[in-house]
Amino acid sequence: MDTNDPLDFEVEDDLLKCPPINNKRKKIIGLDDLLKDHYIEQDKLLEKRNKQKKKAKTKAKKIESSYDDEDSKEARLTRIVEKCHNQLTAFGEEQEIPPWGVKVFGDKKAFPPLESPDLGSCNLLQSFLNNKLNSMVELTADKGDIFLEGLLVNGWLSKLAYLCGHVEKTVAIWAFNTMLYSSKEELCNSSSDFWCAILSSEKEVDQAPVKVDWFPEYMDIRRALDIYGFLFKFSSSAKPNNLDSDIEGPPQNIRAWIRCVTACCLIRSKKAIFSTVEAEEIVEIIICLFLDRQFQGLLVLLNDCMEAIVNYFTDQEWCSSCENIAKFIACRVSKDLNCIQTIECISEANSRCKQLRSAVAYQTLLSCFDGVNSGEEILRSLTQINFKDKNCDFYNMYIHLVLTENWVLSNSLIEDNPVIYEMFSLYLQHCSTLISATNLRSYASKVRHRASYLLHFSIYK
Template sequence: MANMDGALDFEYEDVLTSSPVVSNKRKKVIGLDDLLSDFYKEKSKLVEKESKQAKAQKNYNSDEDVNTKEASLTEVIDQCQNQMREISGEEDMSMWGMRVFGNQKVPPALDFPELGSCALLQSFMKNELNSLLELTSERGDTFLEGLLANGWLLKLAFTCSHVEKSIATWAFNLMLYSSKEELRTSACDFWCTILSSKDEPVLIDWLPSYSELKGALEIYGFQFKFSSNREPLLPGSNCGGPPQNIGVWIRFIAASCHVRDKQSIFSTSEAEELIEVIVCLFLDHQLHGLVLLLYECLQSLISYFTDKEWKTSCNEIGKSLACRVPRDLNCLRAVECISGISTRSKQLRSAVANQFLLICFHDKATDEEGILQLLISINVKDKSCDLFKMYIYLVLAENWLLVSQMLENKPVINEMWCLYLRNCSFQIASTDLRSFASKVRNKASYLLQGTVNK
C-alpha cells in the first residue's frame, strides 16, 4: 500500500526542494557606520600626529618670532579695517554742532514790591469778596500768580483793555527767569496772546527793549562772541546750558515781531542780530527739540523788515554769520536751517551761502564768475586735494546758485557751474577711497543730471 503522506515522484526532481541546506554562518557585511568609525579613527591619529609636531616645533621658536608674527598680523588687520572704514563712509562721523551756551549767571531776584500798589490788586482788596479772600498787599504776588496760572489775569487784561507797567514787568521777568515751568509758561502765554491780538487791542504801559532781551541771553550764558575756529560740540559733551527758559524767550521774540505795525520793539540792526542768534541756536544739539519753534521765530524775524531794509540787511546777516560760524559742517547746517519757500527766505539762504564761500576763499573773488573760476581750478584728481572742503564748497555753491535761481538769468554762470559739476563727477573714480570722495562725486552727478535735464 502506497504511503499517502510521502513525497510524490516529481517532487524529488525539484531543484529548490532538493538543494542542500544553507549553513546559518554568514559573512559580515560592512555598513556606513563602520566606514565612518574607521575614518574618524584615522583622523584622530592624524590630528594627534600634527599636535606632536606642533609641540616639537614650538620648542624651537623663540618669543621674539611669536611677537613678530603677531605684530605682522595686527598690521594686516588694521589695514583691512582702515580700508573698510573708507569704503563704508567713515566720513559720516563728522558731526555739526556748536557750544552755543556757556556758564549761566545768577538771574535777578523776582521781588516786585510795586505790585502792592497796582490798580488791579487794589480793586480786589477793596471788593466785598475780600473778606473771604483776606487778600493783603503782602500776599499780592501769590494772588496774582494764581490769576496768571489759571488764565484769569489774561481775561482781566482783555476786559480792561489795559495792562499796567507793574503787571507787565512782573510777568515779563517771571517768563524769563522763573524756575517754575507753570509760571514761566503762563507768563509767556499772557504776553504772546496780548502782543498777537488784533481783534481786541490792549494798551500796554510798558514794552521790553532789546537790551532786556539781550541781557537775558547773557544771563543764560549765550556766547555772543564765540570764535569761528571754535571746535564743534559732539552729542553727549558736557557744557553749560541750555537754560530752561530759552523756549519762552524764543516764543516772545516771534510774538514781538507781530506788533511792528503798532510799535517797533527792535531796530533794524537789532533784528539782524536776533536772526544771527536764532541761526546759531539751530547749531546746538541740545536744542534739537525746539527746531519747529526756532523755524517759526526765524520766519517771523525775516518778515519783520521792510522791503527797503531787507535788501541791505540780508547781506549784512550773511557777512556776520560767515564770520561767526566755522567753515565745516556747521556752516552747511546754518545755511540749511534757513528754509522756507518765501522769497526772503531764499534770498537769505543764498546770501549766507555766498558769504561763506567768499570767506572760504579769503575774499580772493568778488563776483560770481570769480568764485566759480576758483572752484573750477581745483584739481580733484590730486591726492592731496581736501575732498571734505570740496564737499563744503559744493553744497554752499548749490545753495548760493540754485536757491536764488541765478542760473536761469546768467548763461555764462550756468556753463561754469556745469563745468564745475563735471569736474567733480567725472574726475573722481568710483574706486577712489579718499574720505568724502563718494559724497562729492554722487552729489555732483545728481546736480549735473538736474542741470542737463533742464
C-alpha cells in the same frame, strides 16, 4: 502490482513520506570545545574594538586637518584684509571729521530777584482789595504776589486784561520778568502764554485793542541772554572739546524767550519793538542757536522765530540787512560742517529765507577763496581743481559743493544769468565724471554722488 506498494496519492503526498533515518550519532561537546569557542568570540570582539579605534583615529585626523584648513583660510583672509588696508592707506589716510556743533552758552549768572507789583500802585489789585467779594478772596497786602501768580497760572490774568482792555506797567513788567527769570516751569510757561496773548491782540483786526503801558525793548531781551550765559563772541572754530564741556545747557526759560521774540516780531505793523540793527542781531543769534546741538528739540520754535524775524524787515531794509547778516555769519562760523549746518538751518519757506540762504552761502564761499571777488571767479576756481592730484581735499570740496549749490539754486536772480548756470553745470560734470568710482578717498564718493544728483535733477529738471 504488489499489495505492499504505496498507492499513487500516497507517493505524491509529502506528509505520508517517512523521514529518512539518521544513523549518525550526536557528537558530545566537551569542555575544550566550549573554551575554544570562547576564545574565538573574544578574538572577534577584540578585532571589532580595534576597527572602531582605527575609525575614530581616522575621523579625528580628518577633523584636525579640517581645522588646519580653516586656520589656513583664516590666515589667508587676514593677509588679504591687511593687503586691502595697505592699498587703502596708499590712497590717503582716512580723515577724522569732527561733527558739527558749537557750545553757544557758557557760565550762567544768577537770576535777578522777582519783585511783585506794589499793592498800592496796582489798580488791578486795588480793585480786588476794595471789592466786597474780597471776603471770599481774602486778598491782603502781603499776599499780592501769590494772588497774581494764581491768576497767571489759571489763565485769568489775560482774560482780565481783555475785559479791562488795559495792562498796567507794573503787571506787564512783573509778568515779563517772571517769564524770563522764574525757576518755576509752570510760572514761566503761564507768563509766556500771557505775553504772547497780549502781543497777538495787537495784530488782531476784529478784536478790541488792549492798552499796554509797557513793552519790552531789545536791551531787556538781550540782557536775559547775557544772564543765561549766551556767548555773544563765540567762534565755531574753537576746539571740538567744547562739545564735551561740563557746562550745563541753557535754562528752560529759553523756550519762553524764543516765543516772546517771535510774538514781538509779528506786531511790526503796529509797533516796531526792534530797530533794524537789533533785528539783524536777533537773526544772527537765532542762527547761532541752531548750531548748538542742545537745541535739537526746539527746532520748530526756532524755525517759527526765524521766519518771523526775517519778515520783520521792510522791503527797503531787507536788501542791505540780508547782506550784513550773511557777512557776519560767514566771518563767525568756521569752514567745516558747521557752515553747512548754518545754511541748512535757514528754511526755504519763503523768498526772503531763500535769499538769506543764498547770501550766506555766497559770502562763505568768498571767504574760502583768497583774492576772489565775484561768483564767476568762484566757479572758475572750482572748475580748475585737479581731481587726480594726491593732495586734492575732497572734504573741503564737498563743503564748497554744498555752498555753491545753495548759492546758485536758492537765488532766483541767478536764473537770469546763464553764465553762472553754465559754469555751475560744468563744475558738476567735472565732479560726477572725473572722480573715479574706485576712488576710495574720504568724501570722494559723496562729492561724485551729490554732483550727479544735482546735475540730473536740479539743473536739467
